[in-house]
Amino acid sequence: MPDLPAHSSPAFPPLHSPRPEHSHALESDAYILADDAPPTPSNAPAPSPKPRRASQAPPPSLLSPAFTPPATPGLSTPSDPRPRPPRSVPVLPPDATDSPRPELLEQLPVVECEVRARIPTTTGHEMWLHVYRNNVDTKEHLAIVFGNQIRSRSLDREREGETELERMTRGAYVGRLYPGRTHSRVEAIKRAEGVAPKQSSGSGEVSASASDAGEEGRGDAELPLVRIHSECYTGETVWSARCDCGEQLDEAARLMSAPHISPSGGVIIYLRQEGRGIGLGEKLKAYNLQDLGNDTYEANIMLRHPADARSYGLATSMLVDLGLGGEDGIRLLTNNPDKVRAVEGPGREVVVKERVAMVPLAWKTGGKAGIKSEEVEKYLSTKVSFVNRRHA
Secondary structure: OOOOOOOOOOOOOOOOOOOOOHHHHOOOOOOOOOOOOOOOOOOOOOOOOOOOOOOOOOOOOOOOOOOOOOOOOOOOOOOOOOOOOOOEEEOOOHHHOOOOOOOOOOOOOOEEEEEEEEEEOOOOOEEEEEEEEEOOOOOOEEEEEEOOOOOOHHHHOOOOOOOHHHHHHOOOOOOOOOOOOOOOOHHHHHHHOOOOOOOOOOOOOOOHHHHHHOOOOOOOOOOOEEEEEEOOHHHHOOOOOOOOHHHHHHHHHHHHHOOOOOOOOEEEEEEOOHHHHOOHHHHHHHHHHHHOOOOHHHHHHHOOOOOOOOOOHHHHHHHHHOOOOEEEEEEEEOOOHHHHHHHHOOOOOEEEEEEEOOOOHHHHOOOOOOOOOHHHHHHHHHHHHHHHHHOO
16 A cells, blocks of 8 residues: 555654653643654745636635635744744734625524543644534534643533433543542542642632632633634545645644643634535535536536535534633634634624634645645645635
8 A cells, every 4th residue: 555644643753741640630630742843844935826717706605614725925834843923813803804704603503512532642642532412413523622721611511410420431520530530520539538629719600620620711821722624534534635634634733732832722623514515425526527627616516515515603602612702712723814704603702813824734845745736736726716706
């Protein structure tokens, strides 16, 4: 079998943290994330996109503009492992920009995190995989969380008649699991062992993440980094060079694993919207139409689908459930300004303070790294052309 690129984990060399002993599990739920990536060559200017043949412009998405153009002029995705903030674009309030506004859902979907689990990766880093259900479809959408400061409110919520074992089984625990653990809450374990719990200030209920882990909020720390990623079986699993989706997923995980780039953690919202929302079978038909000379958007329209049938209401609801809603704000890893408004929601339930660029590795390194194929160049050039027409 040929030596195919892997799209399964952050692009870090193995880094292993000492396994915590049971006695330390009560002190903190922190785990080590480090950035040992070797330095990459400096950014190279992106080549000019190939001319797109004249054709009728496809209509805009009926739900949300979900495509991501490959580059933001003058910006680059951070790749140098030395401590430095990523370069980004401040996001203006909706009333201060002339960019076209996406059509948003009038009401956000209802989501609930069913289960989460700690996932040690092949690079030695760890992340927390959350499975979400909702009232819109029957799919299991995912939240990939890096760091310990981001927790699901619906997961931590008390459920009637639930035992401590059941809470731990669905991941509603603080700290780390270990053989013989009997309580989901660290404070409960300390009380059982005669250790005085910390006194909480103020009145009212305190969330499980705050009362058990001693979390005091993000404060003035770096804003969490967020990436909204739609499922791409071909690009992430079967090594397709028709798109750079697997490469983008890897790069997002690399950035969120690096403590100097994402000190307060990060989240990849993984939406099960294969093929821009048309499904895998229709996506393969679109590939055949592309081989017949049509571009990505023309192929979708020929199959009687919208140019982009994806929606981001689920992503907004999941971010709110993870405690990333409100005025504190997030940094959104995308090159598409339309995507900012789609993720913020109809009532700006999530506030995007900065937009961080995501540049293909092949463009950033002058072809020395990343996916190199005629198909992926056409794919990226089509996205650039489409977003330019929307903002012309």
